[in-house]
Amino acid sequence: MNRIQTLFAKAKAENRSIFTAYLTMGYPDMAFSEKAVEALIDHGVDIMEFGVPFSDPMADGPVIRDAARIALQNGANLKKILASIARLRKRYPTVPFILFSYYNVIFSYGLERFAEEAEQAGVDAVLPVDVVLEEREELLEPLRRHNMTIVPLVAPTTHLDRVAEIARGLEDSFLYVITVNGVTGARAELPHELTRRLHDIRQVSGMPVLAGFGIGKPEQAEAVCRACDGFIVGSAIVKILLDNPNDEGLKKIAEFASSF
Amino acid sequence: MKNRTHYGIYGGQYVAETLMTPLAELERAYFEAKKDPSFQAEFDSLMKHYVGRESPLYHAERLSGFCGGAKILLKREDLNHTGAHKINNTIGQALLAKRMGKKKLFAETGAGMHGVATATVAALFGMECEVFMGAVDVERQAPNVERMRTLGAKVTAVTEGSGTLKDAMNEALRRWITEVEEAFYVIGTVAGPYPYPMMVRDFQSVIGIEARRQCLEEYGKLPAEVIACVGGGSNAMGIFAGFLEDPSVRLIGVEAGGKGIETGEHAASICGGRLGVLHGSKCYLLQTDEGQIVDTYSVSAGLDYPGVGPEHCLLHDTGRAEYVAINDDEAIHAFDMLSRYEGIIPALESSHAVAEALKRAPNLSGDDLIIVNLSGRGDKDMQSVKNYKAQKGL
Structure with missing residues (x-):
């Protein structure tokens, strides 16, 4: 069993939901991001998603775009992010680490070199934002050879038969279900038919299901968790740090994480 | 499957999962239209009488x-x-949008010619139109911005990145992800995810x-x-x-x-x-x-x-x-x-x-x-x- 499977088995036994946090790495610099990850994990985050900044973040809302732009200006890159992950892995041996990236950054790095270094750093899975089922084999093959998996996305537009196809072969992972049409970013309200949808997706995939995009409040997290295994918070955390790129911000995200 | 969407190792569909269903619908609609003689006849007629x-x-x-x-x-x-040549493609795509029951077109543009061509067909077919254009391009192609506005389109300046065509395309893709059900994305070139490279090439x-x-x-x-x-x-x-x-x-x-x-x-x-x-x-x-x-x-x-x-x-x-x-x-x-x-x-x-x-x-x-x-x-x-x-x- 990989770290993801171990965590989900444990959470199931304890009858609790999984809290996943996303962070744009390198905002405002790498050292700060590492402290932010520690603050999050120390205050209840179960799975950590490490966002790799990209110059053309087509699926992201303004918050994550701003953070990515500043991170790139300050010299963030994949190599430094993997080095950060390696350091954090020593401190957190069991927390699943997901690398969240646009494909070109990984592809340009060299898929084999990437897979080898990501495994060494302690990455468990890659979530490639713009690599869909039809294109994923090229990435999945080297990842498999290095004992990693892919976290696939399921969108509101994804039909259930496609969900089943997406799930096939990734049973050691979980599904990241996008709750709303649109880019990343917290929303005031989530669609009311979401509960049914999450239930159906869980049924056809047979995989653990986490819901993300638009979740920024404990009430929203609680609501989706009635129908799935957990939730993902990204922009809401990044927003706190954008407004407070300092020790105050670290304190605030710790409090924020504790509130879930 | 590789052969259909790729050109050798190139092409494919590297998009957010949200867009896979609309891309499949677009492909299906396009192949149906291609087989329909009335679609080709309408295209040809507009090419002759409207485009000249x-x-x-x-x-x-x-x-x-x-x-x-x-x-x-x-x-x-x-x-x-x-x-410009851009109108050949926008007429084709607008006819397709009409077939698919879409009421709103949106597009990215660089020099503004594709934006103008999209705004033009939107007016022709009575559709809503929004054009994304890099802020730098809005400056250097000001006459085309006025043309688009005259044609009734909304021109949205994109200030991110270098303020040029790629940034306009990023914003157009984000809009598509957000308004996936209602809007039709008219891509102006033979790039983008399949089936756009094939479709645009065919129309051109x-x-x-x-x-x-x-x-x-x-x-x-x-x-x-x-x-x-x-x-x-x-x-x-x-x-x-x-x-x-x-x-x-x-x-x-x-x-x-x-x-x-x-x-x-x-x-x-x-x-x-x-x-x-x-x-x-x-x-x-x-x-x-x-x-x-x-x-x-x-x-x-x-x-x-x-x-x-x-x-x-x-x-x-x-x-x-x-x-x-x-x-x-x-x-x-x-x-x-x-x-x-x-x-x-x-x-x-x-x-x-x-x-x-x-x-x-x-x-x-x-x-x-x-x-x-x-x-x-x-x-x-x-x-x-x-x-x-x-x-x-x-």
Whole structure:
């Protein structure tokens, strides 16, 4: 069993939901991001998603775009992010680490070199934002050879038969279900038919299901968790740090994480 | 599955999962339309009565005389309604949008010609229209912004990144992800995720099919060379499509060399880029060593794009087409030459193709023909050319 499977088995036994946090790495610099990850994990985050900044973040809302732009200006890159992950892995041996990236950054790095270094750093899975089922084999093959998996996305537009196809072969992972049409970013309200949808997706995939995009409040997290295994918070955390790129911000995200 | 969506290793569908269902619906609708004779008939009728096709294949005699060597023939896409080849594609896509019951079109634009062409068909079909345009391009192509607004479109300036075509396309993709049910995304070039490269090429292939027939009718033979400028590559793919099966015809794509490939300030993806993934497809891409997309540069807004259509990448690799770069100075020179020798003011984009013809014609014999795709007219570029010359002290 990989770290993801171990965590989900444990959470199931304890009858609790999984809290996943996303962070744009390198905002405002790498050292700060590492402290932010520690603050999050120390205050209840179960799975950590490490966002790799990209110059053309087509699926992201303004918050994550701003953070990515500043991170790139300050010299963030994949190599430094993997080095950060390696350091954090020593401190957190069991927390699943997901690398969240646009494909070109990984592809340009060299898929084999990437897979080898990501495994060494302690990455468990890659979530490639713009690599869909039809294109994923090229990435999945080297990842498999290095004992990693892919976290696939399921969108509101994804039909259930496609969900089943997406799930096939990734049973050691979980599904990241996008709750709303649109880019990343917290929303005031989530669609009311979401509960049914999450239930159906869980049924056809047979995989653990986490819901993300638009979740920024404990009430929203609680609501989706009635129908799935957990939730993902990204922009809401990044927003706190954008407004407070300092020790105050670290304190605030710790409090924020504790509130879930 | 690979073969359907890819051109060799290029192309594909590198998009957010949200877009996979709409892309599948689009592909299905497109294939159905293609089989429907009434769709083709409506397209042909609009091409004739609304766009004003066919466009002439004009022998630029004075320009040819000046160069010496081959006869230079201009495929006059600049004479189409709206002043460029872009309208061929937007009519096709708008007809498709209508079939699919979509009420709203949106598009990205660089030079503004695709934006104008989309705004035009939106007016024609009574649809809503929003055009995303980089803030830098809004400045340098101001007349086209006014045209789009006059046609009833909303023009949204995109300030992120370099404020050019790629940033406009990022924003258009974000809008699509958000309004996936209601809106139809009219991509202006042979890039983007499958089926766009195929669809846009098909709609633009009218250029090459016509040019080939006109050339045979008028001159009784095929051209030695066909030259077209390449940003994303839609006018080039459109004219190449007519000649792909004629091995004697050399196909030459002209990229924007900007200040020179060696300076790094250019937009020549094939000549100066390496394999990558952007905006839905795998292609030659201008990027840093770390896989970040770089800010491209060209005097011509329509060529100012870091990627290139996947079919061009394959044609380059197989050697069926050659890709070269023309820098700003050469393009401006060609712009002046065509204006003064033929009374035709070309778009700065098309001026790149004209410049390449000026280089090549003297190496061929007087019996040889070169067809240049004159993809657009230059009215929109008067200010850019004036500024460029003032800067250079010309």
